[in-house]
Amino acid sequence: MSVQTAYDKARAEGRAALVGYLPAGFPTYEGAVETARTMVDAGCDVIEIGLPYSDPMMDGPTIQDAVHQALVGGIRVADVFRTVEAVAATGVPTLVMTYWNPVDHYGVDAFARDLASAGGAGLITPDLTPEEGGAWLEASDARGLDRVFLVALSSTDERIEKITGVCRGFVYAASLMGVTGARSAVDTGAPRLVERTREIIDKGGTSLPVGLGLGVGNGAQAAEVAGFADGVIVGSAFIRRLLDAPDLASGLAGVRELTAELAEGVRAGR
Amino acid sequence: MTIDTARGAVPDATGHFGAFGGRFAPEALMAALDELTREFETAKQDPSFTAELDGLLADYAGRPSLLADAERFSEHAGARVLLKREDLNHTGSHKINNVLGQALLTRRMGKTRVIAETGAGQHGVATATAAALLGLTCTVYMGEVDTERQALNVARMRMLGAEVVPVRTGSRTLKDACNEAFRDWVATVDDTHYCIGSVMGPHPFPMMVRDFQRVIGVEARRQCLELTGALPDAVAACVGGGSNAIGAFHAFVPDESVRLYGFEAGGDGVASGRHAATLVGGSLGVIHGMRTYLLQDGDGQTLETHSISAGLDYPGVGPEHSWLRDSGRAEYREITDAEAMEAFSLLCRSEGIIPAIESAHALAGALKLGPELGRELGRDATIVVCLSGRGDKDMHTAAGFFGLMPEGEGK
Numbered sequence: 001m002s003v004q005t006a007y008d009k010a011r012a013e014g015r016a017a018l019v020g021y022l023p024a025g026f027p028t029y030e031g032a033v034e035t036a037r038t039m040v041d042a043g044c045d046v047i048e049i050g051l052p053y054s055d056p057m058m059d060g061p062t063i064q065d066a067v068h069q070a071l072v073g074g075i076r077v078a079d080v081f082r083t084v085e086a087v088a089a090t091g092v093p094t095l096v097m098t099y100w101n102p103v104d105h106y107g108v109d110a111f112a113r114d115l116a117s118a119g120g121a122g123l124i125t126p127d128l129t130p131e132e133g134g135a136w137l138e139a140s141d142a143r144g145l146d147r148v149f150l151v152a153l154s155s156t157d158e159r160i161e162k163i164t165g166v167c168r169g170f171v172y173a174a175s176l177m178g179v180t181g182a183r184s185a186v187d188t189g190a191p192r193l194v195e196r197t198r199e200i201i202d203k204g205g206t207s208l209p210v211g212l213g214l215g216v217g218n219g220a221q222a223a224e225v226a227g228f229a230d231g232v233i234v235g236s237a238f239i240r241r242l243l244d245a246p247d248l249a250s251g252l253a254g255v256r257e258l259t260a261e262l263a264e265g266v267r268a269g270r
Numbered sequence: 271m272t273i274d275t276a277r278g279a280v281p282d283a284t285g286h287f288g289a290f291g292g293r294f295a296p297e298a299l300m301a302a303l304d305e306l307t308r309e310f311e312t313a314k315q316d317p318s319f320t321a322e323l324d325g326l327l328a329d330y331a332g333r334p335s336l337l338a339d340a341e342r343f344s345e346h347a348g349a350r351v352l353l354k355r356e357d358l359n360h361t362g363s364h365k366i367n368n369v370l371g372q373a374l375l376t377r378r379m380g381k382t383r384v385i386a387e388t389g390a391g392q393h394g395v396a397t398a399t400a401a402a403l404l405g406l407t408c409t410v411y412m413g414e415v416d417t418e419r420q421a422l423n424v425a426r427m428r429m430l431g432a433e434v435v436p437v438r439t440g441s442r443t444l445k446d447a448c449n450e451a452f453r454d455w456v457a458t459v460d461d462t463h464y465c466i467g468s469v470m471g472p473h474p475f476p477m478m479v480r481d482f483q484r485v486i487g488v489e490a491r492r493q494c495l496e497l498t499g500a501l502p503d504a505v506a507a508c509v510g511g512g513s514n515a516i517g518a519f520h521a522f523v524p525d526e527s528v529r530l531y532g533f534e535a536g537g538d539g540v541a542s543g544r545h546a547a548t549l550v551g552g553s554l555g556v557i558h559g560m561r562t563y564l565l566q567d568g569d570g571q572t573l574e575t576h577s578i579s580a581g582l583d584y585p586g587v588g589p590e591h592s593w594l595r596d597s598g599r600a601e602y603r604e605i606t607d608a609e610a611m612e613a614f615s616l617l618c619r620s621e622g623i624i625p626a627i628e629s630a631h632a633l634a635g636a637l638k639l640g641p642e643l644g645r646e647l648g649r650d651a652t653i654v655v656c657l658s659g660r661g662d663k664d665m666h667t668a669a670g671f672f673g674l675m676p677e678g679e680g681k
């Protein structure tokens with residue numbers, strides 16, 4: 001199921017979609033599945049399952065810590081597919097967010113096949129741009145998967161046009177120049193990036209949603225972002241709740257509370 | 271003429287060396303990479319830029335570096351070994367060639383800060399040096415393991431005014447320093463240039479760093495003709511990321527009679543799994559923005575590497591080397607820690623030259639190649655060895671390895 005259906009549903013309800021990120025295997029295989037189910041239950045419209053990778057070049061300390069813990073715990077690519085299967089079974093569209101090498105090494109078509117058969121919606125690829133994405137464009141077409149590329153504050157209009165032209169599901173607008181991690185304020189350039197991206201999408205005559213991520217960590221920020229974007233993407237703030245909790249049960253309670261706060265935020269923003 | 275690339279057929283306009291290279295980078299960096307590509311292409315056609323770079327290479331770095339017979343070492347190698355003395359450059363290695371070029375480009379782009387990753391510290395020292403010379407702010411990322419084994423270079427960088435940040439993530443070596451430098455860059459790209467130290471990373475870095483380093487081979491080719499009246503039979507260099515090797519090889523690539531040998535860090539031997547010999551023991555993948563050979567596990571996770579040499583302790587390799595390997599134009603072999611240290615000691619005692627442990631891998635390679643080529647050619651072969659750096663920084667490691675510490679300290 002394309003992620004766009006979740007965006008359409010939110011749009012019909014006059015609100016932004018809430019997209020939650022969590023790496024597979026963190027804090028454990030079971031713990032991640034349980035956390036993702038909690039996020040769905042408390043109001044996430046889309047789940048992104050991170051594929052833990054040894055060299056998370058674009059992640060800040062919080063996601064680095066979580067991913068490291070997942071890898072030390074022995075998480076494998078096969079476990080990521082199992083996680084996707086368990087989360088997608090909730091009925092919420094489930095994407096995998098991954099650096100490119102694990103997909104490349106698995107074989108792009110084989111990865112697409114196994115992701116599709118796990119019920120995954122598609123991929124978010126933070127270090128793959130359309131220029132190097134030929135094999136993925138083909139495989140995602142063949143398997144009917146979403147492909148979410150990123151646009152950045154530094155992207156030219158020409159690049160945004162090229163990127164949104166090949167995105168399916170939504171386009172991920174990176175709200176700031178930097179790595180992942182919650183920030184105290186949403187970058188002032190973010191609304192303009194979403195506006196520019198949307199103008200270019202409109203000109204192309206499609207209804208591709210624009211989700212905004214990086215740095216969003218609380219209900220007030222979610223409301224602010226919901227005021228100009230179609231989706232609000234949150235990652236590190238969920239992980240922080242788990243990292244700071246003495247045990248999984250209280251971590252899950254924290255995640256539930258945060259999800260509810262964010263879900264309220266995406267409804268208050270319009 | 272320093273950075274003339276008229277004979278280079280690769281990479282293509284999007285940075286691909288055949289199936290290798292390219293640009294696997296976050297969108298946030300694409301504008302900066304495009305700007306850098308344009309600026310480099312313009313600069314190398316600009317006589318004032320090339321004149322300034324050539325001037326710095328001559329009057330600041332001390333180029334051309336010597337190409338000299340190593341007579342007593344040659345007896346052990348069973349070949350005529352000519353040393354390309356990059357160790358005599360200012361800052362003590364070939365790294366200065368690239369850094370001066372990138373620092374000038376940084377200024378040309380109106381940026382005021384440079385960042386760098388470093389393994390052994392040679393590139394960090396070179397970057398800190400160029401930053402001091404040109405009045406740029408400088409931050410160097412260095413794996414914590416490397417800050418310990420190359421403490422002297424940490425002090426050098428700090429003396430030169432650079433901030434040195436020990437990196438405590440992952441394996442705490444060179445690859446993690448690269449990750450951290452990329453994280454810095456994506457947040458600071460408006461005023462900061464990432465001065466990558468090897469022929470690696472997303473396009474245009476592998477091409478640009480090669481073009482700044484190819485002066486090594488351009489000089490060596492001319493000097494060898496002057497000295498011996500002929501081209502060498504082989505050129506040997508150590509390969510971590512591979513910048514001194516590409517620099518030494520590039521001018522010789524069209525000379526089909528000249529064999530090109532890259533020597534990788536074999537650590538305890540490739541079979542042991544404790545090594546950093548990417549082209550000997552790796553498989554195709556993507557790391558740090560480029561498609562290349564890579565040491566990875568079945569899930570595509572980067573493997574931990576091992577080498578006695580911090581500068582070679584890296585799980586990837588420049589994409590042009592992958593291309594030279596697969597095209598058969600160059601051959602890559604492993605040299606173990608023990609073999610490198612034996613060659614290290616031999617050069618000290620036979621020539622009065624203390625090489626960097628990185629360069630000792632190339633020397634060990636020459637000791638193996640000499641007899642092999644001699645048998646094949648029916649005469650003593652001539653081998654140009656790129657002595658990429660000097661070994662002062664390695665005294666702590668060497669003293670430990672050879673048990674030279676007083677009162678039985680060390681190994």
